[in-house]
Amino acid sequence: MRTAELVMALCLAAFSAYLMIKSAELPIGWIPGEGPGGGAFPFWLGAVMMLCCASTLYKWYRRSSPQSLSSEPYMDKDTLRMFITIGGSLTVMIGAIHFIGVYFSLPLFLMFYLRFLGRHSWPLVAGVAIITPVFTFFFFEIALLKTLPKGFTEPLFYPLYDIFL
Amino acid sequence: MEILNLLVGGFAVAFEPLNLGLVIFGCTVGLFIGAMPGLGSVNGVAILLPMTFLVPPTSAVIFLAAIYYGAMYGGAISSIMLGIPGASTAVATTFDGRPLALKGHADKALIAAAVASFVGGTISVILFTAFAPPLAEVALAFGPPEGFALMIMAFATFVGLGGDDVAKTLFSICIGLALSAVGLDIISGEPRLIFFDLPGFFHGINFLVLAIGIYGIGEMLWTVEVSKGNVEMSKATVSVARLITALKEISKTWKTMLMGSFLGYFVGILPAAGATPGALMAYGIAKSTAKDPDSFGKGNIAGVVAPESANNAASTGSMLPMLTLGIPGSPTTAILLGGMVIWGLEPGPLLFINHTEFVWGLIASLYAANLFALLINIAFIPAFIMVLKMPFTILAPIIFSLCVVGGYVPTQDMHDVWLMLIFGIVGYLMRKLDYPLAPAVLAIVLGPIAEPAMRQSLIGSHGDVMIFFNRPIAGTIMVIAILLLLMPVFKMIRDRYKSKPGPGQPV
Incomplete structure (x- = not known):
């Protein structure tokens, strides 16, 4: 379970990174008088996703989430x-x-x-x-x-x- | 008075032969789906939605709502007979329903569940009828900033009240929103997030692809894993004499029924909560206020009545914000909302003005669905028990087949079928690590509404973020949303100051 938690968080973090890169193909900045550009919405979502993965990884490292403590097999x-x-x-x-x-x-x-x-x-x-x-x-x-x-x-x-x- | 007139008009729609037939058929299908271990309303609605393109939109929504209703009744059947909840909403029903069945009172438990569901359903539909029109009227004044604020609040409830790991909940919300952003940018019209430059992403990701992936394929994988091994089925003897004694005993629990109904209804209105926590809370209150709390968990009839009245009431409660505000109160209503958008019946306050007949037809059909679900449930208890004997290895491949065909039909693109398979498998793997998936489904449905609302607001305010806080209604909602988002932080601080950890939140 512990390994699975790590691998899943890493994979999801990689996906978040890919999402951010992909969003950056469109303007992600603030267009004056108009608000965020077309890529901003998914870009910042990707950033939040990345932070969530970081938090999960930190808990994994600290062994403070139930999954990071479990020695049960992820799949028998x-x-x-x-x-x-x-x-x-x-x-x-x-x-x-x-x-x-x-x-x-x-x-x-x-x-x-x-x-x-x-x-x-x-x-x-x-x-x-x-x-x-x-x-x-x-x-x-x-x-x-x-x-x-x-x-x-x-x-x-x-x-x-x-x-x- | 006006409401009564509208309701009478609604009954005229609901009692059209096609619609009435669909209510009865939907209730029956829903009862069967609910009765199968592991399958609940959300799975039934997600898998069967593509099939409803056959009938006109009003009838389709009525049919899906009847499935929703029937499944809420049916969930109790496998909870009581097998000890496996028919759906997560019926988890609390196993606590006392199973012991009753083991003592030879399965029939009493089944009837109690049906009667409680009926009472919960009826009270909540009456509350719904009374609350919906005024709420829709208030909501008419809402512009894009209020709409966006409401959606933020819906997501914030998941974080604040969901009870799952906060980081994982937030991740689920964001990935749902991000997937909804795939396709063409709504304002500039430029292609956006075309992953791996596959042309299939140009038409975006249909919410059904994610919903069927998670609630069809993912759920089946999950159920196959959980239901390994043999389960023992209880016996139920049904006779008129036993029915009457059972009803007498059940009628003594009317207070519990009322408590469950009102509690369930109001919990159901909250976006993240829905029927499962509603039922668990009702069970908890019934237990703590009972004269004999020790008998709970050992086969107290009130322990069946409380969660069953609450989960039915909650399912109606979750329809209220969905129809009036366009914010679904549960994953099932999120899928209903997505379906309604496809059919051009965009939920929200305008629905009550532009599609009066549809709205009241739907409300009236809920009254009818409630009654038919009760009658069908009690009359066909033996048939539902037979369904439980059907091996899962027959059901599973048929459902997988339906998922594949259902995933193809809305867009007629094989790309979406592959995507659905990936979502199903990844969803299953994530679920095993306690990532909540309901927020993602809610988010992919709401995303296409949330992003334009945000950007239109910002264009209107020339890029000033304060627009979400300056307007009185939007501001209030935003403040509540921020408080909800900060809930986990408050909890952490409280836990740190208390030596004893607080009572665990029901998941």
Whole structure:
């Protein structure tokens, strides 16, 4: 936990610094008669964020915050495994949307999760993996007219567009 | 009298078939969401908001408000049956609800929670009806300086009363505001904060991307971690005879109910407080004023009644500043506010003049939602108990899928889906280190309103900062905000002079 507190504060401080640099691309000073320039608002927010991180780091050094005293692991083995599997499968799923589209990526993700993490029976897995995308299609594409990304599988949907739209 | 006329008009809107249907549907969905361990109103509203683009804006807001209401009722169900709070707002309900269930009185606890929620909800909606119009009238005189001062006060309440680490709270507020500044500079129109020069940042960061990331993906990761291992489910036997004896016993706690309702309502109005501390405070007061404080925590029915009446009252209370001033009182109302801005129903005093029908329709729908939530809750207790048996490994992937689709729909840009995933994962990691995340969500919703208000004020005053202090209303609010910001310093000094540390703030 102690290390995690340190690493998180450092990462957030780095982000604050990046934010300040990025804001400085616009005027951050006081424009006479008009008030702050376009970059001032985020620039000073970044500065306050930096101070907050500094305070967290100081408490870490002094060992005066609960996290900096805790010797409990930030993530135990089970949690870490869960975090990597779920986070990883989500990343793969979202990445795959660019290529095979939502309607192939989602069922694959659902199948993976239900079968390998949930150990559910195949009929249930198949049921959820089919109903979720079908519902999504009718709800978003037909009712809301919001097209979801389909990657190279787009031509497969032309007949469906012809029928429903 | 005028208020009654407006309310009657509101009921005409609320009882339109579509709206009434959505109230009932929303209550049911909300009850289910609330009943699931870990999921509460804020998660339901964030994940389902993209789906409400299907219906007209008024109906969409009514639907979301009904979910909010239903989830407040439903939170008690898993608190009592599993001992796991259905949402953070129902934490206090576990203290006595769980012992009651373990003693075989689960039905009594569930009914007490439903009745208390109903009383809390009804009292607070009546208070809401009475307070909203005059407050909106006062707020009509507000200009950009007052608006900005109010937002500063909202953020200051988080620092002063939030009870979390001050530096981490402040960080959360600032990062939310900074993320809201991404896109085009509102005054000069120049591109601003285009991180890594990715074109996806030109259209800014939609508040839903952060809200779904944190309350959808982050929350699910959190829940999967917390709900590891097996939990024991209590049994509930329901019969009419038991229902009547239970109601008799519950009716004896009317004083506690009234106390919880009023307390919850006023705590709910404060921006940082909301339903969770409201419920904890009501529990504390019920315990300390009881004749038999020792029986609390061992299954005292008043220990269920107090927090449940308070959390429902608080959820209505938090709608008051959101609708009249445009300052949300809770994360859920912050997301509602963001949604309303998308639909062109910008909250604030003008809403009461320009969209009278919508405002009163919404208020009337709260009365209806309250009643339906009670009826559905009591009639379908067995169904909700079945939901609790549903394994989380089925629910979680479906919710992840909804998050991905819901994150894509508002802007139709894959860039936002990636961003949502990052927010979800980073949010989860930050939450593990006790960074509060609600302030960030509030800030990203308020940021696009706060920055123009500040800069317009300053342009109006030719760059004179004193404009925020010279005007009587803005000045008063600013002074309160500064006092709230200094609260942690006062506390530190007090603690240093006292040998004994003060009582801990409920988180």
